[in-house]
Amino acid sequence: MAQAQTTESPRSSPPAAKLTLPTLTAMVVGSMVGAGVFSLPRRFAEETGVAGALIAWVIAGAGMLMLALVFQTLAVRRADLDAGVYAYAKAGFGEYLGFFSAFGYWASACVGNVTYWVLIMSTVGAVWPALGEGDTVTAAALSTVGLWGFFLLIRRGVKEAATVNRIVTVAKVVPILVFVVLALCYFRADVFAANFHGADYAGSLFDQVRGTMLATVFVFLGVEGASVYSRHAERRADVGRATLLGFLSVFCVFASVTIVSYGLLPMSEIAGLRQPSMAGVLEHAVGTWGQAFVSVGLIVSVLGAYLAWTLMAAEVLFVAAKDDDMPRFLRRATPADVPEPALLMTTLLSQVVLVVTLFSDDAFDFALDLTSALSLIPYLLAAAFAARIAWPARRRGELVVGLLATLYTAFLVYAAGPKYLLVSFIVYAPATVLFVMARREQGRRLFSPRELAVLAVSVAGAVAGVLALALGWISL
Secondary structure, eight states: OOOOOOBOOTTSOOOOOOBOHHHHHHHHHHHHSSHHHHHHHHHHHTTOOHHHHHHHHHHHHHHHHHHHHHHHHHHHHTTTOOSHHHHHHHHHHOHHHHHHHHHHHHHHHHHHHHHHHHHHHHHHTTTOGGGTTTTSHHHHHHHHHHHHHHHHHHTTOHHHHHHHHHHHHHHHHHHHHHHHHHHHHTOOHHHHHHTTTOOGGGOSHHHHHHHHHHHHHHHHTTTTHHHHTGGGBSSTHHHHHHHHHHHHHHHHHHHHHHHHHTTTSOHHHHHTSOSSHHHHHHHHHHOHHHHHHHHHHHHHHHHHHHHHHHHHHHHHHHHHHHTTSSOGGGGOBOTTSOOHHHHHHHHHHHHHHHHHGGGSSSHHHHHHHHHHHHHHHHHHHHHHHHHHHHHHHTOHHHHHHHHHHHHHHHHHHHHHHHHHHHHHHHHHGGGHHHHHHHHHHTTOOSOOHHHHHHHHHHHHHHHHHHHHHHTTSSOO
16 A cells, blocks of 8 residues: 655645546546436436426436536636636636635535445345435444545555546446346336326426436536546546546436336336335346346446545545645645545545434435535536636637536526525535635635625525524425
């Protein structure tokens, strides 16, 4: 194992490990194909039928394609910027919003990592009742062991961990494709037709589609993976190519998993399945071996996605610290090119959220929706930045893409609803302490007038969120 010696200077960090196009693409696919795809049947059946699902995937696919194109364009137009999501927000809207984008993206990744462990424990809980649905004390204890085990693995080196992710990405896609093929073999047209218009509990078609939006955001989180890890690319152009290749590779798979499930079971039965619901759907079609098959595939898939997300989360904090937007201790890296303090903070926040899920009504859905909500501000700022730089250059195609991506992410903020917006503020507002630490280290003025206005909004939102939780207006 590499020794934990560190280097303090932002200018003397070890040379970045270089990654090829296939490896960058695997980072994108690996970060998207994780816990979300295995939960899609139940998440959609709880909200909508076939018609609503088709509309939702058209909206999500088009919107996320616009975001993928945004990251592809920005990788070329602003090749000087590393750790894309954070860097784009800072370049376009100032240091404080750039800081919020970095922190929000990082926090989203940490919360998303918790969904992986919850789902693993829920999967094993089907045969070991003490784990429940991933929300028991025993499940949390075992998840804690996993958290810190991966911390030790990644400390061995970024390139080694990325290579492991590339291998795991191939291994985990196979079970999902097999699920789709088997589901088509056992597909029943009468069941599919009965599920077409949804159920009485689903509400209006608009409400049905809106209810699925956070789930679709969650499964596509990671589309920017190559952009976040841009400093490691052998060729800068590979960042954009990897983004599009990764997105297009998984979109049809995600939509297919959702739609074919409606042809196997009535909506109400799918909605009542334990997570991972894909296992329950396949078990109904082929027997108990189908559940076991999906469960093994899920564990491989989730562990690979966890690896990719942990790498990306630590990278964002590291680059932000090198740019003096985070405290200096986060810019330290080991000789193996691992940003160890950033990796440690990532693991610690995941540990905190893991404990919080013990007090949630539905640990998996809470972590999933909060992950999606925290990612929306970074996505919105990146899309708006793309539109902003395209306007004066009169690049009409890029401007249209940027505006469409901005409208899509703004709609997602609305679709998330007030609950997760307020909870997000509770997470965002205290993070300003890190921003203040960085400014004091540099002997700079803490806030400009514009930054004070942003601070006031975030603090007001956090106070409103705490009051809403205390008074029972919202619940976890």
